[in-house]
Amino acid sequence: MSEAPKKYEGPERVFSGVQPSGSMHLGNYLGALKKFANLQHEHECIYCIVDLHAVTVWQDPKVLPIQTREIASAYLASGVDPKKAIIYPQSKVAAHTELAWYFNCVARVGWLARMTQFKDKSGKNAEAMSVGLYDYPVLQAADILAFKATHVPVGEDQKQHLELSRDIAQKFNNDFNASGFFPLPEPLIKGPGARIMSLRDGTKKMSKSDPSDNSRINLTDDADLIAKKIRKAKTDAGVVPASEKELEGRPEVKNLVGIYGALSDSSEQQVLDQFSGQGFGVFKPALAELAVEKLRPITASMNEYLDNPNEVDKILSKGAEDASAIATPILSEVRKIMGFWGA
Numbered sequence: 151m152s153e154a155p156k157k158y159e160g161p162e163r164v165f166s167g168v169q170p171s172g173s174m175h176l177g178n179y180l181g182a183l184k185k186f187a188n189l190q191h192e193h194e195c196i197y198c199i200v201d202l203h204a205v206t207v208w209q210d211p212k213v214l215p216i217q218t219r220e221i222a223s224a225y226l227a228s229g230v231d232p233k234k235a236i237i238y239p240q241s242k243v244a245a246h247t248e249l250a251w252y253f254n255c256v257a258r259v260g261w262l263a264r265m266t267q268f269k270d271k272s273g274k275n276a277e278a279m280s281v282g283l284y285d286y287p288v289l290q291a292a293d294i295l296a297f298k299a300t301h302v303p304v305g306e307d308q309k310q311h312l313e314l315s316r317d318i319a320q321k322f323n324n325d326f327n328a329s330g331f332f333p334l335p336e337p338l339i340k341g342p343g344a345r346i347m348s349l350r351d352g353t354k355k356m357s358k359s360d361p362s363d364n365s366r367i368n369l370t371d372d373a374d375l376i377a378k379k380i381r382k383a384k385t386d387a388g389v390v391p392a393s394e395k396e397l398e399g400r401p402e403v404k405n406l407v408g409i410y411g412a413l414s415d416s417s418e419q420q421v422l423d424q425f426s427g428q429g430f431g432v433f434k435p436a437l438a439e440l441a442v443e444k445l446r447p448i449t450a451s452m453n454e455y456l457d458n459p460n461e462v463d464k465i466l467s468k469g470a471e472d473a474s475a476i477a478t479p480i481l482s483e484v485r486k487i488m489g490f491w492g493a
């Protein structure tokens with residue numbers, strides 16, 4: 151009789167990352183950053199700036215380090231405390247790329263072929279994309295598992311990548327008779343900010359790469375610009391309805407109600423109870439006021455960090471050392487398990 155697979159018995163650990171490729175927006179904040187800060191109080195947390203992922207599409211070498219500091223500043227401004235959580239750039243920790251190679255030999259081509267994000271990003275142009283962009287989710291699995299992370303706070307768009315990370319962990323454990331070695335990381339997605347949509351089209355997610363700046367609220371936007379973007383946000387001729395059911399078929403309205411809920415830590419229904427029957431001439435200014443109130447301190451703090459790049463750099467260097475100290479012994483174990491000479 152075959153033995154039951156061993157369960158992972160290591161400590162709980164949180165890992166997540168954001169790409170330094172364009173401005174941070176409200177979706178990144180509500181889907182990821184807000185959770186990062188909350189989790190650090192009760193968990194060991196590692197937050198990476200995934201510059202190796204960013205270069206899967208061309209990045210200007212002069213701008214990349216600036217954007218890396220910008221994401222670090224956004225983490226810090228959102229309340230991530232470098233005394234509690236590790237913050238570092240991915241390219242400073244060699245374990246990511248090494249483990250990604252091993253995982254390239256574990257993951258199957260067919261698994262990657264199913265990834266919808268690659269299809270969305272490449273469109274009809276897949277042949278012209280970098281190999282790195284195709285392989286992107288394997289590097290993501292390596293990010294998480296180089297630390298044996300058990301929990302990954304992300305927005306809903308990362309769900310499929312997290313499923314792939316679990317499949318890779320499971321197959322590695324099976325292939326090398328190492329049951330229980332890697333945890334099967336769990337995504338932490340739930341919450342009202344998990345899927346923030348474009349302000350111009352409620353069927354498209356809010357995204358850094360949308361050519362229309364009016365489609366998103368950037369964390370660097372000032373109060374006037376935030377108010378203007380919300381005023382211009384697409385809605386319809388109706389009023390705010392009374393029930394969640396009535397939001398069906400009104401994606402733009404649902405999105406604005408969702409944003410209000412996520413910013414005020416209330417449910418969709420609570421927001422509807424507060425505004426039902428009101429026109430958007432009332433709801434939009436209330437939402438703009440709330441967004442400005444919540445984002446202004448973050449923007450101000452982010453700007454302070456951006457004015458002090460040396461302080462941010464110190465945090466990143468120390469973070470890279472701390473992250474390496476965790477990942478290096480895990481990679482040694484991986485080499486042993488795989489049977490490399492000298493391991």
Ligand code: TYM
Nearest residue numbers: 166167168169177178181182290304305344345346355356
């Ligand atoms: P990235 O840089 O595209 O986005 C960073 C985080 O923001 C979330 N997010 C959203 N959440 C809600 N609504 C939106 N409109 C929205 N847009 C983005 C994303 O879900 C993400 O949590 N592949 C990842 C980066 C990554 C990573 C990792 C994440 C690389 N390695 C390991 C977790 C663990 C990405 O491209 O995120």
